[in-house]
Amino acid sequence: MTNARSVNLTPLIILALVALSVALFAALVMSNAKQFGSAQSEGAAAEQQHYRWRMVTTWPKNFPGLGTTAEEFAKMVEQMSGGRLIIHVHGAGEIVPAMGVFDAVSSGSVEMGHGGAYYWRGKSPATQFFTTVPFGMNAQEMNGWLHHGGGLELWREVYEPFNIIPFAAGNTGIQMAGWFNKEINTLADLKGLKMRIPGLAGEVFNRAGGTSVNIPGGELYTALQTGVIDAAEWVGPANDLAFGFQDVARYYYYPGWHEPGSTLELLVNKPAFEKLPADLQAIVTYAARAANQDMLDQYTATNNAALKTLVEQHGVQLRRLPDEVLNELRTMTEQVFIEQAEQNAMFARVWESYKAFKAKAGQWHKVSEEAYYQVREGD
């Protein structure tokens, strides 16, 4: 019985196990076939690749307005991309020094930077128009020129040889003319002064008998305190109060003839940008546009209270630059433009476009913004 049963049952057990194996194998094949199907939709999901980028900046991390806008930009991109593009923002000196931002983005050692185009005039003097130039356009006019007047296209052309795509990503509005330790009553009062004043305005300042230097914001307080410089312009009340300039200088001058609406820039390494899928490229593009407005909105909301604090609590002397001084600076500015245009063809081309737009927008603003400012208070 035992033997007979074992003979009878064994083929059945084997048959059952073979059937089970076949069934399991079939199930496995089908299961893998389904997986292949979902692997295809994972192909679409593969486009949903995640990116971690680094942004270097020319500002101290989280510095009001300038640095916080860089963070705000990164936040917008993260939210809009559902976390597919995460940008870590680094303050000046964390990865590269402030003035190393352009080269770091150009080489691709980081994907992004946030700074001011006029810092890179050593690369091309035309870069200065994309931040601001003396007696130039204000924020509203700059935005019109950049986005609907051909300015951004020219900016891209100037940065093209450096593998960088620029975007406007912030505006300070009209800046203050700066901090001085003496009153400025005539042009002669500028003679011999060593002042932190970058860009074309620095050239004009030199022509007025001063000596211009460019020092990153984070080093200005010490430079003023130790007498390395006699004067400095930085941004406006909110930022200048944050740096504490009221402790190391007495006179605060307006209006900022030298920086009437400085555009800040987002620098993107071109190969890195081109590797992004189209939706993330659009997200970077429009987040920059939103950040561009947001910075100006912040300054519009904060500058007056800061100015009041400077004057009322710190005894800062608020002064208007005399018309005579401004008139002479304006004439010198025109000379500097003409000379630089003679020396550099791209400078000449960008100046041409800038000048034409400024003339048109300025005429419109004479009957709109300017006329309105004059009448709205009735004073």
Next chain:
Amino acid sequence: MTNARSVNLTPLIILALVALSVALFAALVMSNAKQFGSAQSEGAAAEQQHYRWRMVTTWPKNFPGLGTTAEEFAKMVEQMSGGRLIIHVHGAGEIVPAMGVFDAVSSGSVEMGHGGAYYWRGKSPATQFFTTVPFGMNAQEMNGWLHHGGGLELWREVYEPFNIIPFAAGNTGIQMAGWFNKEINTLADLKGLKMRIPGLAGEVFNRAGGTSVNIPGGELYTALQTGVIDAAEWVGPANDLAFGFQDVARYYYYPGWHEPGSTLELLVNKPAFEKLPADLQAIVTYAARAANQDMLDQYTATNNAALKTLVEQHGVQLRRLPDEVLNELRTMTEQVFIEQAEQNAMFARVWESYKAFKAKAGQWHKVSEEAYYQVREGD
């Protein structure tokens, strides 16, 4: 041997088949586990639902600046969402008439609208502050108030009972004071005039002895031509030229005391917005912000050429409103504010916030924008 072999081999075969079954079962389990894993990422893909929305507008489709910005907004959203949110923009009258936009979004019959908050003052008089008010803030100040001064939060509160979430999505800048068929030399010249002038400015105009009406832009030309109205304000040179007002009116006045920087609005049906995943909500939010700037940039770029065409090719008489007229209108405006604030608590609350921000930003602009406009040309 045979028997002994068969006895010896059968357990081995059974064992091998059991092992194979176990292995296949394990493979199947693992395969399904992997499928479960990818089912989770398919869960994420299920969030990748596609949405088709409709936007109704108070403008003719593709009308320069106003209508084109609505289209530009839709394009930004489509690009940034990779086609997951497609918005079809409808001109006034296509689905609902211009003045039916608010109700259509409120009821959810469409998901979105683009218009001007002051059109809905019948719903709440406080809405007017979110477009513009006479002698109020310009574009730069409005943007500061809305985004960094508590303005947008108040706007959301005012629209909350209507199931609508508002966003700023465009700004015209300072508008022109309007088209007249006679010269305006004193306040008496406004008496008896029937003028298209909406919002609080209409109240002021009534107080000055005129009769204000609100007519959608698309109907203004005929209303002027047929004498249904004697005067009209619309936007500024670029838009007014497009409507052809130069053919039906002779005098063109500035500056626009009545609309100094009108914000246009994006209206979103609240339940529809809340159904969107977080990334699409962020995309709508920041696209509105980018569109908000883009419209102003367009006007900054186009208004001057249009004004030149009006004056030089069409013989339009460009005139500045006399200070005396503006002073009287300013006094009447203040009275209208006080009366409306007494009648409506929300109006009073929003006015308080608006007034405080305007005072601060205005003081800042006295030493920045206004001072700069005065000195930059040296004239």
